[in-house]
Amino acid sequence: MENFEIYNPVKAYFGRDVIQNLAQEIKSRGNRILLIYGKGSIKQNGIYDAVMEQININGSEVFEYSGIKPNPLIEDVRAAVSLGKSKEVDLVLAVGGGSVIDSAKVTAIGIAGDADPWEYVKGKETPHGAVPLIAVLTLAATGTEMNCFAVVQDSATNEKIGFGYPPMYPAVSFLDPAYTISVSAEYTSFGITDLIAHALEAYFGRGDASLSDRFVFGIIKEALEYGPQLMNDLTNYDLRARIMYAATMALNNLTAYGRKSGDWGVHSIGHVLSVLYDVPHGASLSIAYPAWLRLHKDRSADRIIQLGKNLFDVSTVDETIKQLEDFFTSIGSPIRLSQTSYGDYSESKIIDTFRSNKVSGMHHRLSGEDHNRLVEIML
């Protein structure tokens, strides 16, 4: 086992009607709120009203920035930072899924600093802390509600970049499974894929961390058991709760402790599909993971077999990959680009972007030849 630091300061309220604690949590942190959300679905399903009711209890001033895209853009972050600075906000409140909360995280460091926020994301400028962030989650998927990571993209340069910074931990997160009940079948499925992919990125990282491996298996088995049930019963609160909790635990450091690093090569691949063709993040991962596993069937045979044994009670690499593909297919998440129509896919364009973005993993490095093979399998 590697040396590591256990730390996660997020306070997360989980369960039905937990939004009732929002007013008191706002009160101790700020009085001028930048409210960030997406394309407005929260105005249809009542979440916006519930949040505003809490804000009004304190009589806080609130300024809204909406319109965050599913694959979030640095342009929106820049605009949100400008609004937040001009209104001198002291708290950012994000209401949405991963794209909204990730944008809010970068906005929170943008407001606290002077540089262009993209420079922080790219690691070219060091941030100077963040204004406090409270998150209200409406989609079970990315785990951003309980970690200090954010992923945003710059469509102008075809870059989609993830980075981590401890002041970006939300101070408080609100996780009400009922808030995810209106999520479509498609995005519910992509969320399940996303949480599985997060656990796998840790598992295929560097270092020998047996208990963290067991947590990976537990989280994925939870998704394998309750994911398909949820797909058949989308309004079931209890099933929404199990998937929501699994998604949170899949990327809140728990699966990482004791490792030198995760791998994150598959995310790096998926990000290229998203930035080029706006492929939803979860869909990009159910396409990229089987391809990555096929590429590593000899290089990581032992780890893949251990995974298959623990998740599916199978004993070969091929059976493990097949089981994972069948699972993604069963919940409606694509496993090949050819099953989707997000764009007019160009093999050479994808490969070129793999190269220009230096697509690779932190543990398993990907060569140019690997890039070619991956695209071949994914198409």
Added chain:
Amino acid sequence: MENFEIYNPVKAYFGRDVIQNLAQEIKSRGNRILLIYGKGSIKQNGIYDAVMEQININGSEVFEYSGIKPNPLIEDVRAAVSLGKSKEVDLVLAVGGGSVIDSAKVTAIGIAGDADPWEYVKGKETPHGAVPLIAVLTLAATGTEMNCFAVVQDSATNEKIGFGYPPMYPAVSFLDPAYTISVSAEYTSFGITDLIAHALEAYFGRGDASLSDRFVFGIIKEALEYGPQLMNDLTNYDLRARIMYAATMALNNLTAYGRKSGDWGVHSIGHVLSVLYDVPHGASLSIAYPAWLRLHKDRSADRIIQLGKNLFDVSTVDETIKQLEDFFTSIGSPIRLSQTSYGDYSESKIIDTFRSNKVSGMHHRLSGEDHNRLVEIML
């Protein structure tokens, strides 16, 4: 799933030589330190010197209270509180195992308040916060390094009581597996038993929390796999590390999320054995758990069978209990009082103390008839 709150603010440094971060962590928190430890083994194995070296970097003033017993006494806490108050300390530094850290936790609230500390433990007075606490762990067992619970006893009244209070979370904990290498075979075994018992107390609590159950299985399987290896190789750093990390995760809230409560009836039983005969905590649990499971073989058959299936791949209650007993025996932890010689056990005295202390679980209530049967099985 029940509503719940995810929260654990402890920062824990895990790994070799992490003590090197102690000076900087002290610096931001205090300058007048109450150092609490046990009977002085830390002076033989070099840990005391390593800690003092860090304290001296800041030039902090340090006042020592030593002599904490393995089953910690409220008398010692009272004396430590007096010392801390008279020296106006602003930080408590605990160096030891569960008994030392638990005593330090109660000392930290005692210093911050005015009441007799036993009144806080008994829930008769509300504490008013705590001075900050830093823990340096020397025994893998209780998990106290990453939770806000403490257990102390009053030998005068034969009470051993556990309680929780959020300001008792250590601010920082230092977990160096090398610091546990000099722990005897006996106490290493008791530590493994303790961590398994903690995971089981969560599992047999109230509420349906499937992912937390999976974490329970993962933690116990880690102990089942590496515990026996460690017993055969006590100076192996890597095995010490795996057990130390499992013990921390077994009682840091992770196994509790989504449940209404744990059970803790077995701890309540074990505490009576400790307070009457000074039975080491871990030994009391390896004796009490099989007895408790036999008592619940019909009442909780489904849960016991699910446990057996996941841990031992067996399918009956009897086989599950047998496997657990065989495991405890294999690592040298007793499963019957008759295998031990901590005292001249009196069936009626144990039963009387069960009754006077209202020994029961929070989920599975224990009747007077249950008390009789438990003692019969344990003897």
